[in-house]
């Protein structure tokens with residue numbers, strides 16, 4: 305299985321890191337793309353660099369529109385943008401494809417593959433909401449970074465694991481990241 309993970313400069317770099325590491329640990333081939341701000345927020349919030357990410361994923365340069373992810377002929381099972389800034393959300397909603405992250409997400413949609421967009425901002429304007437609606441209508445899964453509390457998290461890591469687990473559910477990947485309701 306092969307999944308692309310795009311990470312932007314929204315708060316919540318830990319979501320992207322945890323998803324990438326978990327996918328790797330589950331034996332998935334991960335292709336990661338960080339925006340410039342995604343890289344800076346990763347260093348600020350988590351004190352990790354792209355060298356740390358490269359232990360778990362093939363890391364692509366966001367400026368490299370010749371990378372495999374830029375073409376629909378490169379087979380992928382899906383893509384997750386996590387966390388997704390309002391800037392990138394707008395670019396996705398207009399299919400701008402000016403960098404590798406937005407191009408790869410557009411390719412994912414046009415090929416009919418699963419695109420999961422973990423939007424992160426609060427509060428949101430009607431522009432943000434319209435962009436999410438547009439993407440949802442185009443087939444993307446819109447999953448705001450909104451961890452639940454019904455599994456009684458005891459730490460930030462528990463809350464992050466809940467979100468990562470919900471993303472894996474959308475990709476139809478089995479995991480043990482949280483206890484399911486009813487089990």
Ligand SMILES: Cc1cc2nc3c(=O)[nH]c(=O)nc-3n(C[C@H](O)[C@H](O)[C@H](O)COP(=O)(O)O)c2cc1C
Pocket residue numbers: 311312313314315339340341342345348388389390391392393424425426
């Ligand atoms: C520490 C930090 C946290 C941020 N958090 C958010 C956020 O949660 N959501 C958002 O839309 N932008 C956030 N921003 C602003 C984005 O980084 C900024 O809009 C940037 O242009 C996004 O570019 P990108 O989508 O190419 O990563 C944050 C910026 C900083 C420095």
